[in-house]
Amino acid sequence: MSAEQSPKIVIVDESPIRAAILEEGLREAGFTQIVHIREMQSLLARIYAVDPDIILIDLENPSRDVLEAMFQVSRAVRRPIAMFVDQSDSSSIQASVEAGVSAYIVDGLKKERIKPILDLCVSRFNAFAKLQEELERTKSQLEDRKIIEKAKGILMKVKGLNEDEAYVLLRSTAMREKKKIGEIAQSIITASEMLK
Amino acid sequence: MTATLRIGFIPLVDAAALIIAVDKGFAAAEGLEVELVREVSWSNVRDKLNIGLFDAAHLLAPVAIASSLGLGHVKVPIVAPFSLGINGNAITVSPALLAALMEEIDGDRFDPLATAKALAKVVAKRRKAGADPLTFGMTFPFSTHNYQLRFWMAAAGVDPDEDVRLVVLPPPYMVDSLANGHVDAFCVGAPWNSVAVDLGIGHILHFVSDILVRAAEKVLAVRQIWADKHPDVVAALVRAAVKGTEFIEETANLAETSHILAQPERIGVDAEVIQRTLTGRLKISPDGTFRESARYLLVGREGAGRPEPVQAAWLYAQMVRWGQTALSAEALKTAMAVFRPDLYDAALGHSGDGQASTPFRAFAGPAFDPADLGGYLSSFEVGRRAP
Numbered sequence: 001m002s003a004e005q006s007p008k009i010v011i012v013d014e015s016p017i018r019a020a021i022l023e024e025g026l027r028e029a030g031f032t033q034i035v036h037i038r039e040m041q042s043l044l045a046r047i048y049a050v051d052p053d054i055i056l057i058d059l060e061n062p063s064r065d066v067l068e069a070m071f072q073v074s075r076a077v078r079r080p081i082a083m084f085v086d087q088s089d090s091s092s093i094q095a096s097v098e099a100g101v102s103a104y105i106v107d108g109l110k111k112e113r114i115k116p117i118l119d120l121c122v123s124r125f126n127a128f129a130k131l132q133e134e135l136e137r138t139k140s141q142l143e144d145r146k147i148i149e150k151a152k153g154i155l156m157k158v159k160g161l162n163e164d165e166a167y168v169l170l171r172s173t174a175m176r177e178k179k180k181i182g183e184i185a186q187s188i189i190t191a192s193e194m195l196k
Numbered sequence: 197m198t199a200t201l202r203i204g205f206i207p208l209v210d211a212a213a214l215i216i217a218v219d220k221g222f223a224a225a226e227g228l229e230v231e232l233v234r235e236v237s238w239s240n241v242r243d244k245l246n247i248g249l250f251d252a253a254h255l256l257a258p259v260a261i262a263s264s265l266g267l268g269h270v271k272v273p274i275v276a277p278f279s280l281g282i283n284g285n286a287i288t289v290s291p292a293l294l295a296a297l298m299e300e301i302d303g304d305r306f307d308p309l310a311t312a313k314a315l316a317k318v319v320a321k322r323r324k325a326g327a328d329p330l331t332f333g334m335t336f337p338f339s340t341h342n343y344q345l346r347f348w349m350a351a352a353g354v355d356p357d358e359d360v361r362l363v364v365l366p367p368p369y370m371v372d373s374l375a376n377g378h379v380d381a382f383c384v385g386a387p388w389n390s391v392a393v394d395l396g397i398g399h400i401l402h403f404v405s406d407i408l409v410r411a412a413e414k415v416l417a418v419r420q421i422w423a424d425k426h427p428d429v430v431a432a433l434v435r436a437a438v439k440g441t442e443f444i445e446e447t448a449n450l451a452e453t454s455h456i457l458a459q460p461e462r463i464g465v466d467a468e469v470i471q472r473t474l475t476g477r478l479k480i481s482p483d484g485t486f487r488e489s490a491r492y493l494l495v496g497r498e499g500a501g502r503p504e505p506v507q508a509a510w511l512y513a514q515m516v517r518w519g520q521t522a523l524s525a526e527a528l529k530t531a532m533a534v535f536r537p538d539l540y541d542a543a544l545g546h547s548g549d550g551q552a553s554t555p556f557r558a559f560a561g562p563a564f565d566p567a568d569l570g571g572y573l574s575s576f577e578v579g580r581r582a583p
Contacts, residue, residue, distance in 0.1 A: 042378060044363065062366030064237040068268065069337050069364035093270070094247045102239070 007053035007113065008033040012043065012061060018128045022056065025124045029116065044070070054114070055104040056121055059097065067104055092118055099125040144182035151185035154192045198227045199429045204241045205254035207234055207463040208367070209386040209473045210281030210414045212453065212495055214254055215463075217440035219456050225439075226432035234461065237366065238336045245417060246272040252433060254280060255417035258338040258511045261531045264420075265512075267521050268338065275423050276415035277539035278434045279507075282500040283405045284413050284493035285341055286389040286478070287348070288398040289381040290374055293318070293330065297401070306487075308406045308559045312352035319359045332356075333365040333373055333382035340413050341383040343514040344404045350578040351560035356518075357580060374398050385413070386473035386493065387465045393479050394469070400480035405491040409557040412507035412535070423539070434543035441496025450474060503535035504553045509566035517573055519580030528569060 009031055013019040019036045026034055035050050037043065040063045047055065047070075057064050092115070096102060099122040105114055148170065155166040170188075174181045203218075205211040215232065217223045223230045235241045238256055242263060245253040260274040289297070300317040303310030319330065334341040346356040356362055365373055370388050373379045375397045382388075383404070392398030404411065416437060423430050444453050450471060458467035472478050476492030479485070494500035512531035516523045541548035556564040562575050573581060 040369070041373075041376075059240050060236060062236040062368060064239045065336050065366055066364045068239050093243065097240075097243050097247055097249065102243070 006030070006032045008050065009035070009054045009056065009117070010047060010050055010052040011036045012040075012047075012055060012057040012063065012067075014038055014040070014061060015058070015128075018058065018125070021128050021131075022121060022124045025120050026117070029120055031117070043067075053106045054117060056117075057102050057104070058125070059100045059102060064102060070104070095122050100129070101125045144180075144185075147182055147185045147189065151188040154188055158192075197428055197432065198229065199426070199432070200229045200231075201251040201429070201433070202231045202233055202249070203252045203254070204233045204235045204244055204250040206236075206238065206241060206367075207465075208254075208414075209457065209463065209470055210284050210493065210495065211254040211463070212444055212457055212474070213278075213280050213437045213440040213501070214416065215440075215457055216443050216453060217436040219462075220440070220443055222439035222443070223433070223436040226436045228429070228432055228436060232462075238339075242269065245274070245419065246270060248419070248422075251422065251429075252416060252418045254414055256336060256339050257412040257415045257507070258340060258343070258515070259336065260415055260417045261508055261511055261534050262338040262515070262520075264530055264534050265521065265527055267515065273420035274417050274534060275420045275536050275539070276417050276503050276534055277423065277430050277536045277543065278416040278437050279412055279501055279503045279535075280414040280416055280437070280495070282410050282413060282494035282498075283403070283408075283491055284473070285344060285383055285385050285404040286400045286492075287345065287381060287383045287402045287404070288374065288389045288392050289401045290377075290379075290398060291482075293380045294399045294401065296321075306402070306406060308348055308402055309351060311401060312348055312354065315349055316352040316354050319354055323359075329360050330380045331361040331363060331378065333363055333370050333379040333384070335367055335384060336364060337520070338515070340404070340411055340511070341385075343511065343518070344407055344411070345383045346518060347514070347558065347560070348402070348407050350576065353578060355578050371395065371397070387463070387469045390469045390472055390478060391465070393482055396482035399482070400478060400487070403478075403487075403489050403492050405489055407559055409491070410494075410507075410554055412504065412511065415503065415535070423536075427539075427542075430539060431543035434540055438496070438501055438544065441501055444474065445496045499554070502537050502540050504537065505532040505535045506553045506556050506564070506566055508532045508535040509569070510556050510564055513564070513569050513573060516569070517576065517579045517581060523569060523573070523581070528566065532566065 009026060011019050011022055023034050023036060037046050043063050043066050055067060057067060096118055101121045103118050151170060152163060152166040155161055155169060156163065170181050170184055174184045203214060205214060218230045218232050238259055241253050241255055242259050244250045260276050262268055263272050263274045296318045297311060297314045300314040301310055332345055334345055349356055354360060367384050367388050370382045370384050371392045374382060374392055389400050393400060418430060443449050454467040454471040457463045457470050458465060473493055476490055477486055477488040480487045508531045509528060512528055515521045537548060562572060564572055
C-alpha cells in the first residue's frame with residue numbers, strides 16, 4: 001500500500017502501551033499514516049489539525065462524546081465525519097464495543113477499507129486485555145511466592161522442620177482442604193500473628 | 197418473579213432514583229437483581245444499551261429520542277417508562293464573563309432575558325474588538341444542556357452557531373476547562389457547577405429552571421423490543437425506581453441518601469455537595485452567596501417520575517430548530533411515543549385517566565403546542581431549520 005493510498009488514522013488513547021500495540025498492528029498491516037493523541041485538552045483542535053480519515057478511540061475515554069459532536073459542527077472540518085455504522089454492521093459494533101474500542105470515519109471512505117481496520121482494532125484490544133490479565137496473574141503469583149516463603153519460615157521455627165518438610169506440609173494440607181497453597185500459607189501467617 | 201439486570205449510569209445526581217432503588221434494596225424487593233455499571237460517556241451508555249450489553253440505562257432524554265429516530269447513530273427504538281429527573285442543570289460562567297455581563301445588564305440578574313440581552317451586547321463588543329468568540333461547554337449534541345443554552349441565548353438574538361462556539365466536553369473536564377480558559381461558560385448537571393463555585397473559578401448564572409419551567413432531563417431507558425418481551429420486569433423496575441424517589445424526597449433521609457450517592461463507585465463526590473443539589477440550595481458564587489429553588493432538580497416530587505410526551509415533543513422541536521433533523525409528522529409521533537406514561541401507570545396500577553400533562557412553559561417564545569410545531573418553530577428568528 002503506498003503512502004498516498006494509506007488513510008490517515010488517529011488513535012485517541014490515554015494508554016501508551018495499548019496505543020503502541022494498536023499502532024504496531026496497523027503498521028504491520030501496511031498503514032503508514034498514524035498519529036497517536038494522548039492529551040485530551042483541545043482534542044477537537046488537534047484532530048482538525050491532523051485532518052484524519054479514521055479516528056479510533058478507546059471506550060474508557062470520556063472524550064468519546066467530544067467526537068460525537070463532530071457530526072453536528074462539521075463546518076469546521078474539511079469533510080463531514082460520520083461514524084462507521086449502518087444497520088448491517090451490528091456484529092462489528094458489538095465486537096468493537098465488547099473489545100472496548102470505537103471507530104469514526106470520514107464520510108465517503110469505502111466500507112471494505114474500514115472492516116479490516118476495525119477487525120484489527122478488536123483483536124489488538126483483546127490482546128491487550130489478555131496481556132493485562134497475565135500481568136495481574138504474574139503479580140499475584142509473585143505475591144503468593146512471598147507468602148509461602150514466610151509461612152515455611154514459621155513452620156520451620158515452630159515445628160522444627162527443614163525447608164522441604166515445611167513445603168510438603170503446606171502442600172499436603174492444601175490438597176486435603178482443597179485450597180490453594182497461597183491460601184493455607186496466608187492462614188498460617190494470620191494465625192501466627194494472632195498468637196504472638 | 198426474579199430477573200438479573202445490568203443497568204448503565206453516568207455519575208450524576210439525577211441517577212439517584214436508580215442508585216437508591218438498588219442500594220436500599222427496593223429493586224431486590226421487586227425480585228430484581230441489579231448490577232449498576234458506571235460509565236464514562238453518553239456514547240458508551242447508548243451503544244451498550246442498543247446492543248443489549250445493558251438491559252436498561254440512565255440516559256439523556258434527547259438521546260433516547262435520537263436513537264429511536266436514528267439520528268447520529270444506528271436506529272434502535274427506545275422507550276422510557278420512567279423519568280429520572282426534571283431540570284437539574286445550571287449555567288456557570290467564568291468570573292470575567294460574569295463581570296462583562298453585569299456591566300451590560302439592564303434588569304434583574306436572575307431574569308434570563310436580561311442576561312441573554314447582556315450576552316448579546318458582550319458578543320457584539322467582542323466582535324468589534326476583534327476578540328475570539330465566547331466558548332460554551334455542554335455535554336452532548338443531543339442533550340438538554342445544548343438546547344437550554346441555545347434557547348436562552350437565541351432569545352436575545354445570539355446565534356449559537358455563528359456568534360459563539362458551542363463545544364462538547366465530558367462533565368468531569370468542565371471545571372478544568374473553565375479554569376484554564378478553554379471555555380468561558382458551561383451548562384452541565386450536578387455536581388459540576390457546585391465544584392466550579394467551590395474552587396472559586398465559576399459563578400452559577402442560571403439554574404435551567406429559570407429558562408424552562410419543567411424540562412425532562414434523564415430517563416430510565418430500555419429497548420422497545422426488550423420492554424415488549426419483559427413487561428413484568430419493566431413494571432418491577434418502575435416500581436423500584438418510584439420507591440427510590442419516595443425515599444429520596446423524604447427530608448429525614450437526606451443525609452443517608454447523600455451518603456449513599458457519594459460512594460466512590462456511585463457518584464464519587466462529597467456528600468455535602470450532593471445534599472446541596474437535592475435540596476436546591478446552591479452556592480452560586482465563590483463569595484458564599486446562596487440561591488434556592490424548589491424546582492432546581494425534581495426527582496419524584498410534583499409527578500416528575502411520570503414521563504410526559506409533551507416533553508419529548510419539545511425536545512424533538514429543538515432537534516428540528518437546530519438542524520439536527522427535518523420536521524416530519526411521523527418523526528414527531530415516534531419521538532412522543534418514546535415517553536411511555538402508560539407503562540408507568542400500569543406498573544403502579546393507576547388508570548392514568550385524568551392525569552393531565554403539564555403544559556410546557558419557557559421564559560420566551562409562544563406557548564408550545566405539539567400539534568403545531570411548524571407554527572411554533574417559525575416564531576423564532578434564530579434557528580438552523582432544514583429547508
